[in-house]
Amino acid sequence: MKVNCRKTNPIYESWHELYVVKYCDGAYVNSGTLDQKKIAISESQGYGMLITVLAASKQEANQKEFDALLDYYKQHTISDINHLMAWKQVYTSGEMLTDTANNTNATDGDLDIAYALLKADKLWGSQGNHNYRGIANDLMRDLLNYNYSVHNQLLYLGCWAKNDKRYQSLVRTSDLIPTYFKIFFEESHDERWQFLYNQSIDTLKLLSDRSLAGLFPDFFWIKDGQIINAKSDTLESDNDGDYGWNANRIPFRLAYNTNNNELMKLNNKLLRFFEQKNRLTAGYDLSGRPLNDYTSMAFTAPIAVAVNQQKNGFNTFAEKIVQQVKTTPLTGNYYADTLQMLAILIFDNAQ
Numbered sequence: 001m002k003v004n005c006r007k008t009n010p011i012y013e014s015w016h017e018l019y020v021v022k023y024c025d026g027a028y029v030n031s032g033t034l035d036q037k038k039i040a041i042s043e044s045q046g047y048g049m050l051i052t053v054l055a056a057s058k059q060e061a062n063q064k065e066f067d068a069l070l071d072y073y074k075q076h077t078i079s080d081i082n083h084l085m086a087w088k089q090v091y092t093s094g095e096m097l098t099d100t101a102n103n104t105n106a107t108d109g110d111l112d113i114a115y116a117l118l119k120a121d122k123l124w125g126s127q128g129n130h131n132y133r134g135i136a137n138d139l140m141r142d143l144l145n146y147n148y149s150v151h152n153q154l155l156y157l158g159c160w161a162k163n164d165k166r167y168q169s170l171v172r173t174s175d176l177i178p179t180y181f182k183i184f185f186e187e188s189h190d191e192r193w194q195f196l197y198n199q200s201i202d203t204l205k206l207l208s209d210r211s212l213a214g215l216f217p218d219f220f221w222i223k224d225g226q227i228i229n230a231k232s233d234t235l236e237s238d239n240d241g242d243y244g245w246n247a248n249r250i251p252f253r254l255a256y257n258t259n260n261n262e263l264m265k266l267n268n269k270l271l272r273f274f275e276q277k278n279r280l281t282a283g284y285d286l287s288g289r290p291l292n293d294y295t296s297m298a299f300t301a302p303i304a305v306a307v308n309q310q311k312n313g314f315n316t317f318a319e320k321i322v323q324q325v326k327t328t329p330l331t332g333n334y335y336a337d338t339l340q341m342l343a344i345l346i347f348d349n350a351q
Contacts, residue, residue, distance in 0.1 A: 009060040012051075014330055015341040016065075020048065023096055026071030028089075031334045038091040042109025045073055045085060047338050049116035054345040056123060063124050070120075070130055073113055078103055083138045084110050084146060084159060104160040107147050107175045114139040115180050118187060133187075140184050144192050152222045153192075153199040157235075169223050170235065173207065173216045174249040176200040179258040201262055203227060204254075213288040214269030218246040229286070242291060243284045248299045249339070251306035256346055259309075267306040268313070274303055275317045297336040301325050301343035308347055322347065 019029050021038060029048035032039035049069045055061035076086050076098060084105035089096040117136035126133045146159035149168070155175050161167040178200045185193035206227055208214045219230035219240045234240040251270055254263040273288060274280060280300050283291035304325040311318035326344060330337040 006062060007059045009055065009058070011330070011341065011344060012055050012060050015051070015337060016061075018330060018332065018337065019044075019334060020065075020069075022068070023072060024075070025068075026073075026075060027065070027068035028072045028096065029069070029334075029338070033334075034332050038096075040072070040076070040089045040096055042085040042087045042106050042113070044109075044334065044338065045069060046109040046112025046116065047342060049073070050112050050119070051338070051341055051345060053116050053119045053123060054342075054349055057119075058345070058348055063120075063128075066116075066120055067130060070117070070132075070135070074135075078105060078159075082146065082159075083135075083142045085113065087158065105147070105158045107143070107155050107158055108172065110139055110143055110147075111175070111177060111180055114143065115183065118183065137188060140188055140190075140193075144190060148192055148196070153195040154203065154222065155196065167235070169221050170230065171203075171220055171222060172246055173204075173218060173220060174246045174253060176204055176250075177253045178204075178260065178263060179253075179256060182258075204250075204266055205262070208266050208269060211286045211288075213273040213284070213286070214266065215243040215273070215284055215286050215288065216247045216250050217241045217286060218244045239283060239291060242286065244291070245283070245298065245335070248283070249302050252302035252339075252343065252346070255306040255309040264310060268310060271303070271307050271310060271314055271317070274307075275314055280321075296333075297325065297328060297331070297340040298333075301336075301339040305343050305346050308350065 020027050021030050028040035029044035030038045031041045031044040049066060052061045052066045052069060056063065056066060073085055076089060078084050078086050086098040086103045087106040088102040089098050114136045117132045121132040146162065147155045149156055154171050156162050157167060157170060157172055178197050181193045181197040181200060185197065207216050217229045219234055221228040221230060230240040232238045232240060251267055254267045280295055280303060281290040281292050282294055282296040282299050285291060300321065304321045307314050307318045308322050325340055
């Protein structure tokens with residue numbers, strides 16, 4: 001008799017119940033507010049796939065749950081020949097629909113989807129219903145085909161920016177994920193991933209050196225080899241040049257699944273700044289001035305991942321913030337809850 005060995009993780013079950021929505025033969029992660037229209041975005045799908053494969057590695061989720069998220073991704077690629085995910089679908093008249101303007105990608109979502117697929121291949125192999133490794137390689141290839149800039153050896157914001165002269169040189173700092181690039185190079189042997197790996201580390205070091213606190217801007221320009229921090233309202237908000245709702249992810253991007261000394265040094269500088277704060281608030285300008293007087297797990301959880309990696313140097317701070325992330329109930333805010341869920345699973349998988 002086959003025994004069900006699935007373990008129960010209450011916070012994963014809560015997150016899954018709040019945000020994962022069955023749709024046709026698949027499932028998506030709802031990034032909309034819980035009382036309004038359901039919205040799927042490639043970012044949420046990537047996080048969902050990564051969360052699910054990490055939970056599955058602890059026997060707290062299963063392959064069927066991962067495959068449901070994968071099926072939704074496959075149903076919403078930009079085209080049959082472009083494997084990047086269309087960045088946004090809205091529930092309309094009983095269907096998840098992509099407007100023509102949204103049939104383009106957002107780079108970070110596809111990076112997470114590709115990485116999660118490689119994790120799935122290692123966990124389950126690719127001989128079942130889905131060839132995880134093959135799908136990952138198709139996606140990695142199209143990330144390079146449509147999102148790689150030969151001019152600066154970094155990634156466009158999305159494939160839409162490749163032909164938009166206004167934004168060709170604008171980079172989202174949290175898209176710089178050296179660990180992914182290294183793994184993608186080892187998988188594909190395409191030297192462009194190695195270029196991305198080296199250029200990302202060099203760029204992050206330069207940005208860190210500019211801030212006494214080691215803080216990174218949400219966006220920056222790279223023109224003629226010069227790196228220029230974005231100004232207010234360059235693309236998304238007043239805080240495009242601050243440590244805001246994009247750069248908040250950088251600590252966990254630099255810490256997750258790597259012990260690279262250069263990346264740890266970048267996080268160490270950040271952590272020395274955050275260690276001095278009585279409470280972590282939601283965003284800072286690059287001088288270290290708080291942008292808001294409230295806290296958010298969207299900021300706290302990524303910092304906790306970073307300090308957990310370096311806890312021997314931050315004993316009290318590490319214990320306090322990691323415990324806070326583990327014990328704070330989910331709030332119903334997709335972004336904060338999802339980064340908190342991801343952080344907890346990274347803690348668990350590091351044990």
